[in-house]
Amino acid sequence: MSHAPALILHGGAGARRERNYDAEVVHMRQVVEAMKARLDAGASALDVAVEAVVMLEDSGLYVAGRGASPNLAGAYELDASLMDGATRKAGAVAALQGFRNPVVAARAVMDRTPHIMLAGEGAALFAHDRGLEPIGDEAAWFTRAGQGEDNHPPGTLSHGTVGCCVLDIQGRLAAATSTAGVFGKMPGRVGDTPIPAAGTWADERTATSCTGQGEYFIRVAAAAQVGWRVEAGQPLAEATQGVIDQIGGMGGDGGLIALDRDGNIAAPFNSQGMKRAWLTTGGQIGVEVFGR
Incomplete structure (x- = not known):
């Protein structure tokens, strides 16, 4: 039985109203359009x-x-992680240095090792052994375009992340998340992004990717909690908002994107904005930064 595909992606919570996000809006739409073509052609979630x-x-x-x-x-x-809802397989890398796409390294960990997460030097050695693309000249590679993205005072956990949740034509769900972590973080700091259940989750019912102050998302197992709430009978919108409210009640901020097996989409956040774009099961594409 064929399903209508859907997806939702985010470019991070923490958007500030005084900044212009026209380039991000155009790019996110391009990503959704490209992925719609892949889904229509039968690509997996x-x-x-x-x-x-x-x-x-x-x-x-x-x-x-x-x-x-x-x-x-x-x-x-x-940092990056991913999870395949149909199999509950997951892969992650944390504190990876020197390689172009941490999400590709996370996929390799899932596919090529018996482990779920590799970190630091071990992750870099694995990426090298797998022939993944190195960065080379960091000064030429990193744009630092995300600098100034946060809306937090100095010394607090300002942040930025990207992620995507997908429902494919076979009804399978998956999620992936990637980040450089909070601004000015201590060396070796690991947030929620590379931790399945905290920053990324996918099962037979839901897929979730989080963005925000990761320390709070870890403390409530935010991404998995969405899945557990839906399994307990909550609608997706209620489940996701409940998690964000819980994080807000602890003093944390951020947001998340989620998708269920019926193609319902949710994207609650308690920061000023969250860059996001989506494809509905009806084929409509939307992009938003500040509107709820």
Whole structure:
């Protein structure tokens, strides 16, 4: 039985009203259009989630991939994870340095190892052994286009992330997330993005990708909690808003995107804005930054 495909992606919470996001709006629409063609051709949810995140990483427009911000030591430590809802398989890398697309490395961890996460030097050695594309000249590669993205005072957990959730024509769900983490982070800091259940989740009912102050998302198992709430009978909109309200009640901010097996889409956030775009099961494409 064929299903109508759907997807939703984000370019990070923390958007500020004084900034112009025309370039991001155009790019996110381009990504959705490209992924719609892939889904219509029968591509799997997991492949499309990874391909969408690669496009977001490579653009330099978001705080992931080329748009990464350095840590306090001036190093670029990148995180990513993905999850295949049909199999519950997951892969992740944390504090990865020197390689172009952390989400591709996360996919390789899932496909080529018995593990779920590799971190730091071990992740870099694995990426090298798998022949993944290195960055080379960091000064030429990283655009730092995401600098100034946050809406937080100095010394707080300002942030940026990209992610995608997908429903394919076979009814399978998948999610992928990638980030450089919070601005000015301590070397070795790991947030929610590379942690399945915290920053990324996909099962038979839902797919979720989170963006925000990761320390709070970890504390409530935000992405998996959406799935558990839906499994318990909550509609997707209610489940996702409940998680964001819980994070807000603890003093954290950010947002998440989610998609269920019926193609329902949700994107709650409590920051000023969240860059996001989507494809409905009816074939409509939408892009938004500040509207709810």
